Amino acid sequence: MSVGPAWYMALAAVLFGIGALGILTRRNALVMFMSIELMLNAVNLTFVAASRALGGIEGQVAVLFVMVVAAAEVTVGLAIIVAVFRRRATASVDELAELAG
Amino acid sequence: MTDVIWLVVLFPLIGFLALLFFGKRIGEPRAGYLGSATVIVAFVLALIAAFDFIGGEGEAHTVVLFEWMPSLGLDVAFLWDPLSAAMTLVVTGVGALIHVYSIGYMHGDPRFGRFFTYLNLFIVSMLLLVLGDNFGVLFVGWELVGLSSYLLISFWFTKPSAAAAGKKAFVVNRVGDVGFLVALMLIFSSFGSLAYGEVFEHAPEVLSGGMATAVTLLLLIGAAGKSAQLPLYVWLPDAMEGPTPVSALIHAATMVTAGVYLVARSGALFELAPTSAAIVATVGALTALFAATIAVGQKDIKRVLAYSTISQLGYMFMAVGAAAYVAGVFHLVTHAFFKALLFLGAGSVIHAMADEQDMRKMGGLRSKMPITFATMAIAWLAISGIPPLAGFWSKDEILAVVFNRGGAWIALWVIGLITAGLTAFYMTRLMYMTFFGAPRWADGVEPHESPALMTMPLVALGVASAFAGFINTPWRLGFEHFLEPTFERFEVHLAHPPDGITPWILAIVSVLVALAGIAIGRRRYGGAMPAETGLWWDRVENGYYVDDVYGTTLVLPGKRASQVMAFAFDAKIIDGIVNGTGTAVRAFSKALRPLQTGLVRSYGVGILAGAVGLLIWFLSRGGV
Amino acid sequence: MGEWIVFVIFAIASVAGGLAMVSARNPVYSAMGLLLTMFSMAVFYVLNLAHFVAAIQLLIYAGAVMTLFLFVIMLIGVDKAEDTTEQIPLQRPIAGLLGVGLLVLVLLAGRAAWVTGRGAIPQETGTIEAISDEFFANWILPFEATAILLTIAAVATIAMAQFLMKPRAVPADSDEVAA
């Protein structure tokens, strides 16, 4: 007796919601970044579950692409955070509000 | 051999490119040698290529270089037939002589190399114009000669009058070009092609009478612009601001005859529109008379020649309007020789008088400049129509042909005759004021004969002016036979001089008129310089104030309108719209600006709210 | 049955990890929470017979990405418990509302259209061979594109590090405050 895809989807929805909450409530740029990763992972889970349920492999391929892009995103994003930190000595996104209108 | 006529264009083109890029480095005399050599080579090649026609056994044919606009069926192709051959020979021949002359004339000019660059560009353009096998190539050449004319008129652009003259020539030519361009569009929409063969072959079937008239009248506007005919002639006198060789080459011998060439080339179209042809002839006759009267009162030696050119072009128009294409082209050729000679002689005089152009300050140059005087005297008699010089034959043929048409054409003949008398008179005036009588030179001017580089072309042109008439005498119509293939091909009906005794009577009449003109001139100017003041002289000298009339009736309203557009319409309405948009955007953004908090997390709330909203929308639509 | 047990255990673990990540005041603990979630993900992938993806998840996310996060946290010295009081008014309530709303709506939408299918797929599909066949037959262009993307990202990162090193445009008073 195996776990149906619906459960994975529901779990992914929960994780996605947690990630979204993290982005909205945390000030630390690094934690926000992690929240984004969590959301990406939640989506990946739906891909894999759907891939199994539909009997195809494209879902797993999509997951691999997401991972690659996420890896690239993390390197650049972290480099930006480090650069910002060098200049501003803060990782709090609330203090980076120069673009306010 | 004749397939290589593209070489005729290629050599001046090479000269142009070489001078364009290396003109300054090549240096003063060598740039002139290079330019002249390429044109001389072109002339020799053209001469060789034209041998077949001279022998009477050549066939007109087309040389396709490459496809230009395949979708329009437009090729870059050259047509080698007697008409284009004659034009090519005139262009390269006179062009070569004037190139050589310019080496002497432009000596010491800081932009010596650039001058020859432009001259070569002009030769290339003019060859494109006359050699093109379709109206497309013709038009390209047409515009390019306009460009080189502009560049050369304002060659001394630091002189404000020269710059203004160049601009004027350019603008006035554009007016004519608009008509020409519309004519080309009409032709293309009617025939679906711009190739001469296609158009002229099918003209009788395709064109209705009205359409033919429209097309030919529009062509006439273009031709009048380029050839300085009546309403659009005003640029040519001002074009004398350019260096004298330019006046000789472009504004007397070659470019201004492009209109004549165009009408002659389009003979098959004018055949279908007798009204247009009559209008062409009338315009020509009126221009001839009008310009001749103005020429009588000019003080500036080059302006006399300029108005004379306009007048002679009027003759040619009269001829081609009367379907006497051979006579028109014949006059074109002879005129090219003697008018170029006159200009070059005038240039020689100006050169000798240290750039003085006012004839009142000349006089008595005969002994100082014998060669110039002798050659100019030939040209004087030639243009006056004294046999057996070139001008007599061609002008007389035109008058005879016009007379032979009968009816209202007789009036045109009378005008032509009066013009002939006036021509003889003002040319005599020019000669006497310049070469005879007592010197009236300004202080410090020491006239001297020009260098050999300048006199050699004078002599060559003098010989041509003297004998060119014999190519088409009533006893031996050589030139007519030469040109026949061109017009035969499309069944253009040529007007012919009358038979029997009539031409002799006409010739005697015109010679008598010419002699009378010379006699009056000699009487009036043979002695001391008469005072030329008074209302009449004032009007004539200023060309009946046509420029001022144009200025107040056309240019001034245009200026006013553009001022209104610039300072009222553009500043208030256009800018108002732009500024209003800007103000509106600014106000709008001011209202929206608080949304831009700079806080990433606030934006995140927006994104998530959007996602939630979309989900609600999907679900309310009943499923995804 | 066994799958259910594993699923429940790791579902709880992943949710707990996520919540820990969001709520931890110290970023190091946040990273640990996320690590737990990622590890659970790998387990889920194994349960769904995506062995290769699971290995890559371990290698990329757990092995590289999270290490990088930890590294940066320690490098720039934000590994302290931080003030988590909210300064943007209404941010917390709105965020909570939207988060819960999103969850409920997704679940509702899911009820309308859960993915259903043939169930378990044959054992073979998650293997390296199957995935590489898919990659190099049908996805070669995106594959190469991501390769280029990765290269660009690496170059960009190095460039940023290099160019920021040289001028060292840090105001004296803000230099190394937290470290």
Place this chain on the structure above:
Amino acid sequence: MEVFIEAAIKSVIVFGLLLTVTIFLVWIERKVVADMQNRVGPNRAGPWGILQTVADGIKLIFKEPITPRMVQFGLYLAAPIAALIPALLIFLVIPIGRPFTLGDRVIDMAGTDLNIALLYILGFSSMAVYAVVLAGWSSGSKYPLLGAVRASAQMISYEAAMGLALVPVIIWTGSTSLTAIVTSQQAPFAVDWLPSWLPAWNLVLIPSFVIFFIAGVAETNRAPFDLVEAESEIVGGYHTEYSGFRFAMFFLAEYINIFNISALTVTLFLGGWDGPFFGPHFLQFWLLPPLYFLAKTLALVVVFVWIRASVPRMRYDQLMSFGWKQLIPVSLAWIVLFSVFQAIRQFGMPWA
């Protein structure tokens, strides 16, 4: 149900083996280093001091675990466990002997035969970084943190070279399953002038072998890459603040890792459990393969020790530039070269 029983038995055997071997390894190291340095080494507990390690272990277990004041206690406790778990798990996929039949079941002499075993190993070895980072950070002290940062940078760097060194292996054998890799190595050389009974192993991959082994030494933070615990600079490295049994776990993990790397090298490049087989059935299938495997692995361990005893420690910048500017470019070049070689082998010359 049988599956679970088999898995449980295998796990127990593997873990037991690892722990036993570790005790032996520590003794070997101390003895060999002592010999090389012209000392006696442990010689009191048991014959030739063979029980010295056991004595040490017992002492550590009963020692008081000191907890410094500034530690983040949860992670401080988790770190040693995090070090031990990947070390134990990695060995699960390494085949230690020839598969044999028991009744009607085919039993693999490995914890499990994963078809992604190589990736599994890479994944878990990268997990080992966490133990180092967390231990250093949670100690709340400067020197462990510096050691941890050094260690993690070093491990990440050399992991790249390690992964790259594996690529030719995968290309050559066409599989990421360790069982398949070992099996494929039993084929003879594909040339005429060598006897057909001589197994080829993966000797064509000698450059990969060298790279992998160097990276392995660096991965396990062994000399000459033991910057992590450079006493002269940063005291004891990331586990400075650990004592007692908590320290023992780090110690254990380090030696298990050494054993793992050696075993993996043997499996990938030196034919695994392959060797000259003779004698009766049980000898051929049960006894000799694990023995050959252990012998080869222990030989490599001795090489580890040998290196430690003879090569001085590198400077940190030398370490990083060696990893990034020499080892990785060489690996990449070797991959390209080998791919071309393999492509020619399979598809012929481009002009053929």
